[in-house]
Every structure is written in C-alpha cells, then in structure tokens.
Amino acid sequence: MDTGTHLVIGLGLAGLAYIDPVVAADPMVSTAVLIGTVAGSQAPDADTLLRLKGNAAYIKNHRGLSHSLPALVLWTALISGILWLVFPALPMWHITMWVFIAVAFHVFTDLFNAYGTQALRPISERWVSWNIIHIFDPVIFSSHVLAIFIWSVHLMRPEILFPILYAFLALYYIWRSWTHYRLESGLRPRDPTYEPGDRYTLIPTVHLHQWQIVKRKQDGSFQLGELRNRKINWIDRVSCAVHPAVEASKAHPNIACFLYFSSYACAELKEHAWGYEVRWADVRYRHRKQYPFVAVLLLDKKLNPIDSYVGWVSDSRLEKKLRMGGA
Template identity: 50%
Template structure:
C-alpha cells in the first residue's frame, strides 16, 4: 500500500488498541502502544533509505528483506523496546503485541497488491503478490479517515468504531479476493482471442469494477487490456524487441533491478543520434496510456552506457532525465 494508507492504518490500530484493558487503564502503556503502532505501520518501508544510495538499489530491495518473515519480530522488538524505554512503566508485552500486529498488517496488505513482497525470504527470493487490492485503495483509506474522525470528535468510543471497521474490512478483503479469483478463472470465457495456453494476470485499480488485464503471448509479447462493466477489452499489444542493444542492457544494474522484481518486463529499442535508447517497462502497470515503472538505458553504437534511469515515471520527468540530451 502507499505511505498514506499505512499511516491511517496505524491510527486505526491505535484506536483498536483501546479494547486492551492495559491500554485503557495505564497511560504509559497507552502512549507506548500509540507510538508503537504508528511506527510499526511504517517500519518495513524503512528501506526507502536505500534511495540515499541510488534508485537502482532501492527498486531492487524495496519490499524485499525488510518485508520478510524473519524481519517481522525484529521490527516489532526494536520498536516496542524503544517506545517502552521512552515511556517508563509501560507494559512491554502489551506494547510488543500491538506493535507486532501493526508490522504484520503492513506486510499482509502489501502482499495483497500487485507489487508484492519477498515475504518468505530466505526460503525463496520469489516475489509474492495476491493482486486483489490496489496500491491505493479508496475504500480502505476513506473508511479509516471516517473511523478516526468519529473517534477524534468523540462521537463514538474507539472500542466500538474500530472493531466494526476491521470486521467490515476483513469482509471487504475476502470479497475482493473472491472476485479476483472468479474473474481470473472465467476470463477465458470472455476472451474472443483465447487459445488453450493463455494465462491472465488481473491488476486491481482504484475502481471496484475495473481491472487491468495482461496476457503473455507465445512470441514474447503481451496483450494489454482491461475488464470493465463485465466486459474484456483489449487495448494494445506490447511487442518486445529482440536486438543486441536489449541483450547488452541486461548487464546494467538498473535493468537487472527491474527484472529482479518483475516477470512482466518488456524491452523496446529506439535508435537515436548517439546510439540507442533501450526502455524496459513493467506491463502490469498502465496509467494514462503509459507504463510508468521503467528502466531506461542510453548507450552509444558500441552498446556502452551513457546514462540510465530506473523507477516510476511522473509528470516531472522529461527526456533530459533519461539522458536524451545526448541526442
């Protein structure tokens, strides 16, 4: 999930913690739990600090080991220990329980969207994703805002509003998972181009009725479309180039980082005045007719790197960010 959603979930868990008598009756414990769940809801994303090194390392490691099962107790113990130390007299085991819950929920919610995590590292370094919740889900975000407002304004007791909130969200998650599985199983019935070897990947969007759809093709291309209002609509085919520049780009750490986290990367080559621009894009993510998660390598005619970029595109990015000024 995005940072803002993890933040409101942290506030929600702070409210839910009031069902614990120790939190209700012990101010030091309440304070330690409050800060513990806020920090725990963000802790696995501490790998954002890797951006200080470079974006390549961040893309490769984000949601990796920091979101793995071995790290869950480490995050919880570190945060609970710190907040207990800063709130003298706080009951450590209660603080640890709620902090651990916050850390676990962070990882579970991240598993539910398309980006996924390396949750089962070191057993395997495979990225796991369940693909049924959007990176930003307006239902999850807005429901937490409403619940926190009801609590903050004194309209309802947190012991009432937050158990109800999380019971409803549990039902919501189960419903989304069921819809995703049903649609994936039935997609072949709606695909007029279906062949017996076809497989489908459905990516959730902020709309409850719309899903992005990716179908790998035998020739190494991808069929891109969407499911909306009970209809499958193919919008384009992403053709992947077979060119020496593509093979050369695979040796670059930026491309290796993207290939490490994605099984849906497709490369295209653009001849330029200085040589070639090789653009790898993750075709699972399509926004405004573009694929925003990319690795771009600019190289000369000898396939030597001149410049590169890896990460999420935004409106602020231009050709200059990709070294195209060499042209």
C-alpha cells in the same frame, strides 16, 4: 498500501488495542501503544531512504528485506525497545504485542496489491503480489478516517467501534479476494481473442468495478486491456524486442535491478546514429497511453553503455534525464 493508508491503519490499531484490558485501563499504556502502532505501521517502509542511493537500489530493495520474516521481529524489537526506554515502568509485553501486530499488518496488506513484497525472505526471494487491492483503496482509507473521527468525538467507545471496523474490513478483503478469483478465472472463456498458451493477470484499480488485464502471449508479447462491467476491452499490444543490444542491456546493474523486481518487463529497441536505446517497461503500469515505469540504457555501436535511467518518468521528461545525443 500508500503512506496515508498505513498511517490511518496505525491509528485504527491503536483504537483496536482497547479490547486489551491492560491497554484500556491505563492512559499511559494506551499512549505508548498509540505511538507503537503508528510507528510500526510505517516502519517497514523506512527503506524509502534507499532513494538516496539511487532509483535502482530503491526499486530492487523496496519491500524486500524490510518486509521479510526476520524484519517483523527486528522492527518490533527496535520500536518496543525505544518505547521501553521512554516508558520503563509499563507492561511491555502488551505494548510489544500491539507493535508486532502493526508491523505484521503493514506487510500483510502490502501483499494484496500489484507491487507486492518479498515477505517470504529468507525462505524465498520471490515477489508476492496478489493483485487484489489497489495501492490506495478508498474503502479502506475512508472507513478508517470515519472510525477515527467517531472515536475522536467520543460517539462510540473504541473497544466497540474498532472491532466492528476490522470485522467489516475482513469481510471486505474476503469479498475482494473472491471477486478477483472469479473474474480472473472467467477471462479465458470470455475473451474472443484467446489463443492456446495465453496467461491472464487481473490487476485492481482505484475503482472497485474496474480492473486492468495483462495477457502474456506465448510468443512473449503482452496484450493490455480493461475489464468493466465484466466486458473486456483490449487497448494495446506490446511486442518485446529481440536483439544483441537487448541481451547486452541485461548485464547493466540498473537493468538487472529492474528485471529482478519485475516479471512483466518488455524491451523496446530504437536504433540511432550513435548506437542503441533499449527501453524496458513494466507493462502493468499503463498511464495515459504510456508505460512510465521504465529502465532505459543507451549503448554505442559496440554495445558499450553510455547512460541509463531507471524509475518513473514520462516520455517528455526521459530525454532530459539521458544523453540522447550519445555524448
């Protein structure tokens, strides 16, 4: 989820904590829990600081170790330890429990969008992305904002309000999961262009009844489309280049980071007077007829690297970031 949604979830979990009699009975304990759930709901995304080391390090590691099984314990221990220093006389087991719930809930909600996490590390380095909830979901965000407002103006007690909120959201997640399964499994019989070997991935958008479709063809190419009102509309076809320059690019650290993260990467090759431009794009992220999530490598005629870029960028800005003249 996005940072704003994680923030309101942290506040919502602080309200839910009032079902714990120990929290509800002491304003100091509820204050500590509030600080802990807000911090816990943000902590796994502290790896955003990896941007300081460059986009490649960020892309390879964001939602990696920071969202892993050991990280759930480490973030909980760190936040609870700091709270213990600030509030030494409070019942720390209760506070620690709610901090852990906030950290775990952050990782759990991130599993539902297309970006995914490496939540199974160290058991597996596989990226887990269930493609069910958009990174910003208006239902989740607005329902939290409404509940927090009701709580703030004392229209309903939090121990009643927030169990209702999270019961509703549990049903919402179940409904979205069932809808995704039903629609994705129905793509093959509904697609008149289906060919043996085609594999479909249904990706959520910010609109509840609109989905993106990525169809991986048996020849390695991709077909991109939309699903609206249960009708498929194919909008693009992307063929992946095969060339020695493409193979050579895979050894470059920036390209390797990109390919480590994305299993939906497709290479485009452009030949110039000075050499080659290899552009890897993640076809899941199509925006205004472009694929802005890219890893680009410039190579000379002998396939030696000249310059590279990895990250989010438009076509108009890419040339400014790279030495397209081959200097």
